[in-house]
Amino acid sequence: MAMFDNLSNRLEGIITKVRGKGRLTQADVDEMMKEIRTALLEADVNVAVVRSVCNRIREHAIGATRSKALDPGQQVVKAVNDELTRALGGETLAITYAAKPPTVVLMAGLQGSGKTTASAKLGKWFKAQGRNPLMIGADLQRPAAVEQLRTLGRQIDVPVFSDPEDPILTAAAGLEEAKRLGRDVVIVDTAGRLSIDAEMMEQVRLISGAVDPDYTFLVVDAMTGQDAVQTAEAFHNTLQIDGVIMSKMDGDARGGAALSVKEVIGRPIAFASTGEKLEEFEQFHPDRMASRILGMGDMLTLIEQAEKAFTEEQAEAAAAKLLEGQFTLDDFLEQMQALKKMGPLGGLMGMMPGMPKELKDAKIEDDDLKPIEAIITSMTPEERTFPNIIQGTRRARIATGSGTTVADVNRLVKQFGEMQKMMKKMGMAGKPGKKGKKGRGGAKLPKGLPAGFDIEQGGMDIPGLPGTPGMPGIPGLPR
Amino acid sequence: MGIEIIFLILAVLVIAFGVGVVVLNRRREGVQAPSQRTAAQPAAPPRPADELSTGDTLVEEPAVAEEPVAEEPPAGTLRERLAKARSTFAGAISGVLSRSAITDESFDELEEALLRADIGVNIADELLGGLRTRVRDKEITEPAALLDALDVEMKSRLAGSERSLNFETFDEGATNVWMFVGVNGVGKTTTIGKLAKQQVDAGRTVLLAAGDTFRAAAAEQLTTWAERSDVEIVRGADGADPSSVIFDGVEKAASKNIELVMADTAGRLHTKSNLMDELAKVRRVAEKGAGKVTETLLVIDATTGQNGLTQAREFGDVTDVTGVVLTKLDGSAKGGIVFAIETELGIPVKLVGIGETIGDLVDFDPDEFVSALLER
Numbered sequence: 048m049a050m051f052d053n054l055s056n057r058l059e060g061i062i063t064k065v066r067g068k069g070r071l072t073q074a075d076v077d078e079m080m081k082e083i084r085t086a087l088l089e090a091d092v093n094v095a096v097v098r099s100v101c102n103r104i105r106e107h108a109i110g111a112t113r114s115k116a117l118d119p120g121q122q123v124v125k126a127v128n129d130e131l132t133r134a135l136g137g138e139t140l141a142i143t144y145a146a147k148p149p150t151v152v153l154m155a156g157l158q159g160s161g162k163t164t165a166s167a168k169l170g171k172w173f174k175a176q177g178r179n180p181l182m183i184g185a186d187l188q189r190p191a192a193v194e195q196l197r198t199l200g201r202q203i204d205v206p207v208f209s210d211p212e213d214p215i216l217t218a219a220a221g222l223e224e225a226k227r228l229g230r231d232v233v234i235v236d237t238a239g240r241l242s243i244d245a246e247m248m249e250q251v252r253l254i255s256g257a258v259d260p261d262y263t264f265l266v267v268d269a270m271t272g273q274d275a276v277q278t279a280e281a282f283h284n285t286l287q288i289d290g291v292i293m294s295k296m297d298g299d300a301r302g303g304a305a306l307s308v309k310e311v312i313g314r315p316i317a318f319a320s321t322g323e324k325l326e327e328f329e330q331f332h333p334d335r336m337a338s339r340i341l342g343m344g345d346m347l348t349l350i351e352q353a354e355k356a357f358t359e360e361q362a363e364a365a366a367a368k369l370l371e372g373q374f375t376l377d378d379f380l381e382q383m384q385a386l387k388k389m390g391p392l393g394g395l396m397g398m399m400p401g402m403p404k405e406l407k408d409a410k411i412e413d414d415d416l417k418p419i420e421a422i423i424t425s426m427t428p429e430e431r432t433f434p435n436i437i438q439g440t441r442r443a444r445i446a447t448g449s450g451t452t453v454a455d456v457n458r459l460v461k462q463f464g465e466m467q468k469m470m471k472k473m474g475m476a477g478k479p480g481k482k483g484k485k486g487r488g489g490a491k492l493p494k495g496l497p498a499g500f501d502i503e504q505g506g507m508d509i510p511g512l513p514g515t516p517g518m519p520g521i522p523g524l525p526r
Numbered sequence: 527m528g529i530e531i532i533f534l535i536l537a538v539l540v541i542a543f544g545v546g547v548v549v550l551n552r553r554r555e556g557v558q559a560p561s562q563r564t565a566a567q568p569a570a571p572p573r574p575a576d577e578l579s580t581g582d583t584l585v586e587e588p589a590v591a592e593e594p595v596a597e598e599p600p601a602g603t604l605r606e607r608l609a610k611a612r613s614t615f616a617g618a619i620s621g622v623l624s625r626s627a628i629t630d631e632s633f634d635e636l637e638e639a640l641l642r643a644d645i646g647v648n649i650a651d652e653l654l655g656g657l658r659t660r661v662r663d664k665e666i667t668e669p670a671a672l673l674d675a676l677d678v679e680m681k682s683r684l685a686g687s688e689r690s691l692n693f694e695t696f697d698e699g700a701t702n703v704w705m706f707v708g709v710n711g712v713g714k715t716t717t718i719g720k721l722a723k724q725q726v727d728a729g730r731t732v733l734l735a736a737g738d739t740f741r742a743a744a745a746e747q748l749t750t751w752a753e754r755s756d757v758e759i760v761r762g763a764d765g766a767d768p769s770s771v772i773f774d775g776v777e778k779a780a781s782k783n784i785e786l787v788m789a790d791t792a793g794r795l796h797t798k799s800n801l802m803d804e805l806a807k808v809r810r811v812a813e814k815g816a817g818k819v820t821e822t823l824l825v826i827d828a829t830t831g832q833n834g835l836t837q838a839r840e841f842g843d844v845t846d847v848t849g850v851v852l853t854k855l856d857g858s859a860k861g862g863i864v865f866a867i868e869t870e871l872g873i874p875v876k877l878v879g880i881g882e883t884i885g886d887l888v889d890f891d892p893d894e895f896v897s898a899l900l901e902r
Contacts, residue, residue: 085647091831094641158854159711159827189716190750191743198742198764241856268711272644272831274860295710298795300833323740 071123076108079123092303093276096134096310104130134310135333140290140317142176142262148231149181151222151258154292155251155282156266158239161294163192165266165320166236167199168328169292172318173232174203181230183221184209185254188238196236203325206230214238214250219257235260242281252285262289264317267304269296275304276311283312290317293331297322309333372471376431376463380423383416421449422459434460615639615900622669628661632669636676643899644831645862649869653679677900683865684892687874692820692848693730693786701779702786703772703817706851707805707841708825710793713853713879715744717825718788719751720887721877726755731784735775736761737768737808740792748790758784768792768804769811780816787817796840806844822847823876826863828855834863838871849876852890856880861895 080101087097107126144150152169154162166182173180182200184193184207193209200207206228208221218235225233235258240247255263265288267275282288293305296319305316316331365382368374423431425448430437437445437460446453618639622632633654640650657675660666666675693702704721706714718734725732734752736759738744745761752759760775762768772789779787791808794801812819824847826834841847852861855878864875875890 088641088647089832091644091833094638157829159713161711189747190719191746194746195741195743202742241854243856268827268829270709270827270831270833270837271829272834272860272863273642274644274829275831278829295795297797298709298833299797299836300831304831 071108076105076123079108080105083127087303090301090303091270091272091275091307093273093307093311096276096307099310100130100134131306132334135306135316138315139330139332140315142317144178144231145261149222149225149233150178150231150262151233151235151260153235153237153255153258153260153263153286154266155237155263155286155288156239157241157268157278158189160239160266160268160271161292161320162186162239162266163195163199163236164325165264165292165294165318165328166196166234167203167205168320168325169264169318170200170205170232170234171203171325172328173234174205178232179230180205180232180234181221181225181228182207183218183225183233183235183258185214185218185221186236186238187211187214187217188240192236192238199325215253215257218254222258233258242278248281248285255286262317263287264290264292265308266292266294267308269293269302269304269319270298270300271304276307279308279312283314288312288314290315292316292318292320294320296320297327372467374467374470376423376426376434377428379463380420380431383420387416418449418451418455419459422446422451422456425449434463614642619673619900622673625669628666628669628672632672633658636672640862643862644834644860646832646835646866649683649862649865653683673900677896680865680896680900681893683869684875684896687868687892689849689874689876689890691876694818694820695785696818698783699780700816700818701776701784702820703776703789703812704786704821704823705772705789705791705809705812705819705845706823706825707791707845707847708793709795709837710741712793712825712827712830713851714738714793714825715747715751715790717823717851717853717877717879717887718748718790719754720879720884722751722757722788723755723884724887725786725788726757730786732757732786732788733775733779733782733784734759735772735787735789737772737775737790738792739764739766739768739771744790744792758782769808772808773811773814773817776812776817777815796837802840802844805841809845821849821876823849823851824873825851825853826867828852828861828878830863832863832866835866835870838867838873842871842873847873849874851875851877851879851887853879856886862899 083104084097084101087100088094092100104123104126107130108123142150154166154169156162163186170180170182182196182205184196186192186196187209193207193211196209197207208217208224210217210220214237221235222233235254237251237254238247240251242248263286265279265282265286267279271278279288279291291305291308291314293302293316296302308314309316316333319329319331321327321329365374365378368378422445425445426434426437430441430445437456442453442456445451445456449456618635621635622628625632637650637654640653641647645653653676656679657666657672660675661672666672691704696702706718708714715738722732722734732755734748734757736745736748738748739762742764745764749759749761758778760771760778762771762774768791772787775787775789778784789808789812791805792801794805796802809819809822822845824838824841826837830837838847838850850864850867850873852864852875855861861878867873868875875892877887878890878895880886880888
């Protein structure tokens with residue numbers, strides 16, 4: 048059995064069927080609800096949470112059966128998205144700092160959930176906010192856990208306090224040390240423990256009592272299954288959790304546990320850890336997670352990352368050039384290099400909404416770009432501006448210069464030409480930036496797209512983009 | 527990789543970003559022009575954190591709260607040890623038994639319990655589908671018989687696999703290599719530590735190879751375990767090539783007639799293809815010299831949900847996984863994902879971790895596992 052595709056793919060089949068009818072029947076709703084339920088369960092959403100979420104979605108869906116709107120299927124997708132966003136908690140947790148520093152953060156969770164790494168990542172995050180954190184290594188259980196924290200502390204230039212005597216005394220002494228040193232944030236890393244281990248739960252309760260944290264975060268592995276809820280409840284009962292940190296969100300787990308935990312303990316997901324590097328850590332945006340669970344991509348995170356890599360002027364100029372068909376290979380190279388700054392291409396692809404499966408599955412490594420770069424950099428400025436002039440000897444020269452073959456060069460030039468044509472068409476179809484005007488009457492399916500890149504099926508449209516009022520998908524793109 | 531697809535992707539991405547950024551910025555109406563543009567992260571010069579306090583000593587060997595080193599496995603079967611786990615099914619079972627007949631609710635309750643144990647929608651459907659048919663055919667009529675049939679059905683799904691750890695006796699100059707792979711935080715290093723002690727107690731000579739050169743202090747953690755079992759350890763510098771560390775371990779073991787090398791590897795998400803390639807290389811290199819990989823054990827955290835199947839498939843693809851170690855099975859009823867792993871991928875569960883002590887890493891007994899799940 049292949050893992051099922053994401054929920055939106057599942058729904059798509061039914062929606063396509065329904066679309067012709069223009070109306071949803073009870074049977075359609077039943078079929079949809081079954082798919083939704085299965086998809087949520089496969090995303091590890093807790094059974095009880097699935098039940099309540101499904102009941103609410105069903106109500107919307109039944110409403111849609113009575114609706115005379117043109118696209119009841121889309122309405123259901125929107126209902127699912129809205130419901131998930133609601134279940135995940137509408138707003139991003141805002142961190143407020145203690146009036147009398149330091150602000151104390153306590154980290155708790157099961158073994159292996161990623162507390163030590165999350166502590167360091169959080170430390171780095173606080174530093175980026177202009178704070179001066181100190182980390183306390185109160186995990187005296189796992190061999191070398193404190194050593195791990197120290198190493199990470201050195202990497203992010205944050206001091207680490209620990210005392211091998213006793214975790215509770217360590218926490219208390221560490222807090223004093225932070226005050227003495229004038230550090231304004233304290234992060235307490237604790238040992239992993241099972242929620243049913245009464246002795247260890249008592250220990251963490253005492254640590255909490257010793258440092259009186261402003262924030263207690265539960266670190267939850269994104270790959271956790273149904274057990275996440277029981278664990279969260281138990282920790283919440285002992286510690287009064289303020290928020291959850293989802294670790295290992297860079298895998299392909301859909302993170303249904305996140306949704307469940309929020310639903311059950313009523314505390315938001317505060318941060319998500321999205322990679323092995325210490326800066327791969329961000330505040331959690333519930334609306335985006337809903338889209339991810341649905342497999343709709345994460346356009347906003349993508350755009351934020353893009354903003355880090357491109358300046359506004361650059362982006363605007365590039366987009367304008369693209370759409371006017373004046374995009375040269377030089378521009379292309381520049382964009383490609385900027386893209387690489389945003390992170391591995393494969394990861395970026397995953398965040399793109401509505402990417403066809405063929406593209407998502409195509410394993411793109413950044414190394415795959417090297418030959419392209421080599422070919423372009425082997426061209427003269429003239430050739431980069433007017434690739435049409437690349438014929439016979441020029442081709443051979445470029446191939447030799449870049450260590451590729453003439454066929455590779457040919458292909459690149461040809462593809463570039465087709466891309467230009469495609470962009471020009473899109474540019475004529477809908478100029479970007481005309482506010483409020485959806486790019487609906489968009490271009491026809493451009494040539495050169497592989498089969499399966501079915502733009503009509505909502506290839507690039509982002510249904511509703513939850514949580515971003517007034518952003519109706521991306522104008523200028525065909526839907 | 528076709529150049530076409532790269533082009534297409536780049537084009538789409540460039541456009542989407544370009545247009546997206548422009549639109550978003552316009553929408554903000556210049557309120558906060560290009561926001562979130564963070565400066566590149568400068569590599570902070572490492573400053574010794576130790577400079578700050580007196581109590582700030584390095585923890586070489588935690589003096590307190592140390593994991594107790596049990597010499598012999600604690601009394602009690604897996605089933606007894608997992609007795610706490612029964613609560614998940616207890617409700618469903620008493621629900622089923624409380625009715626005089628088998629109803630739709632009976633199946634709903636069982637389905638929910640199965641799902642809560644992370645068995646997954648598909649396996650749950652298969653298990654219950656068969657039972658439904660038998661109930662319809664009047665083959666099963668009593669609620670208690672339904673539970674028995676489920677028990678039999680679940681056990682039969684896990685029956686017949688070879689679960690012993692593969693160890694070969696080689697002539698001089700060759701050694702067994704057991705590789706441990708898995709995603710981050712599942713307990714690979716701890717598993718090696720416990721298993722090493724058990725193997726030493728069983729009379730085998732063991733060497734540990736600290737192939738996790740990525741996670742900070744992973745080698746220190748394994749060194750602590752090596753000291754506990756009094757076995758040799760080979761480690762490299764932080765960030766060293768894991769293949770060469772493990773190769774060195776194999777060579778050293780072979781030169782000293784050590785029978786078994788237990789090779790740790792860094793936790794990695796199966797979606798990171800560069801890291802998975804690295805793992806494939808580690809496995810190849812482990813057999814380059816005197817080593818023969820006789821076990822590749824995938825360590826999976828029992829709390830893992832449906833992602834566990836994907837993990838098993840991906841790790842299996844690159845390293846030819848021969849068995850699963852299911853860790854952290856204490857706690858609540860869980861670990862249901864092994865049904866999918868065993869039946870769909872044919873990878874047997876060989877060991878389970880049911881507690882903190884060395885004796886708590888035990889052979890997997892499917893009958894006890896199922897009985898513990900379905901404990902009334």
